[in-house]
Amino acid sequence: MKKKVLYCASNDIHIKNFHIPYLKFFKDNGFEVHLASHGGMSFPYVDMKWDIAFEKNILSAKNLLAINTVKNILEQNHFEIISIHTTLAGAIVRAAIILAGKRNTRVIYTSHGYFFWNGGPFANWIKYLPPEKICAGVTDCVIAMNYEDFALAQKYKLCSGDVELIPGMGVDLERYKPYDNVKKRRMRQCYGIHENDFLVIYPAEMSRRKNHRELLKAFAIFLNHVPSGRLLLPGDGLLLKENLALAEELEILERVMFPGHIDGMEEVYPMCDMAVSSSISEGLPLNIIEAMACGLPIVASRIRGHIELIDDKRNNCLYLPGDAEGLARAMYDIFRSKDTLKTISIKNIEKAEQYSLEKAKERICAIYYKNM
Known part of the structure; x- marks a missing residue:
């Protein structure tokens, strides 16, 4: 049976801007690529697109429906890897994993910037750190893009495995150049x-x-x-x-x-x-x-x-x-x-x-x- 990956972000624009090379990576490595994001776009290298109505207000009741939708997807499919991006998708998808059961899946969460930070509003720490702590038990790896987030993930043990540091998602320097x-x-x-x-x-x-x-x-x-x-x-x-x-x-x-x-x-x-x-x-x-x-x-x-x-x-x-x-x-x-x-x-x-x-x-x- 073909290996499956579930690749997740809160919306299609995010996928378009950051993730096409990584969808290709999984496709080239023999995975059946499933994509969960919100919007009507279609993408190369994707075998199955799931349109999940992530609501920007993380406390919205509509996100309970999104959690249930993702839970059903997880119960109907076995994914070797789940790669999650953005705070909103990170909370909802990992909540669904908790409810559905992890089933020997590697869960990788890439933080594009935690909504709590050193010197940030106390309300943000109360609102956003506890969900990250709850989700840590089903998160095998956290990927951070800056030194502060890297240190926060280590300090508060926001995953059960390794915390990794990357230089962002990458910019195509062949496209971005000065004009004469x-x-x-x-x-x-x-x-x-x-x-x-x-x-x-x-x-x-x-x-x-x-x-x-x-x-x-x-x-x-x-x-x-x-x-x-x-x-x-x-x-x-x-x-x-x-x-x-x-x-x-x-x-x-x-x-x-x-x-x-x-x-x-x-x-x-x-x-x-x-x-x-x-x-x-x-x-x-x-x-x-x-x-x-x-x-x-x-x-x-x-x-x-x-x-x-x-x-x-x-x-x-x-x-x-x-x-x-x-x-x-x-x-x-x-x-x-x-x-x-x-x-x-x-x-x-x-x-x-x-x-x-x-x-x-x-x-x-x-x-x-x-x-x-």
Whole structure:
């Protein structure tokens, strides 16, 4: 009988952005690949797609139905490996495993950033750490993407086996590269952006965690010093209307672009001048690595995930979360550092190479082999 793997994430966008190479890995190694995520997309290398209606609010009653659905899948199939990604899918799928019984299956949970962290809100620790402790008994391996999560998983014994550290899920560096000046001008014309605009980008889901409010307030201050500034905010989410309203209230809406979700970000980053992240919690953010690979200077909040990637002694800038004025100053410092931007660009491209798809895949596949 053919070996089976159940690969899980909360939604299809996550699968599309991170996981296709690893679906291929299991297919190439003779597995029948089952995928559990939410959405109507289809994917290569997948033999069976289960659309699980994961509800973003982890305490929603609808997630009880999702647990029962996954439990039924587990009772009807025997999986040699279950690979789980994202906090939401991690809680629901492992709850289903507890109810259905583990049946000699290797369960591997990859944390893309725990929702509790050193210095984080006490409420987050109360809400998110106990479920991780409960699920630890059915988790054979935890994979972390940053040193803090790695240490937390070890300290609180969040699995029964090994805790592993990886360099993220990997960025395809063949896709993410800088433009020369001619192509940069041409691409800006396509998007209606003047060649003299100072273009700042923050691609992220419109959510509380991504903290667009702080960036919008900082950008309003930044515009007082740099009237040529433009802010590009690709992404969808529940807070899109709220962020639009704030930009209008701050009287900066004509300088801020909300294009929604963009496929093909490799065409967008290189026409920008700076990348920013005001997030309050990250694992190892793909958007920062992609921007660095395209040679952009970075301004970001001083949080786990960012501090692994950004060396602000090399003229990137980290600021303390909650300090919109500090964020505006950091952005202005980068703007004024035009004479060193070439050096920053080279250093960031070199840094991004440490998180290439090739290197990440080698490490992640070694962990999967270890658990086969």
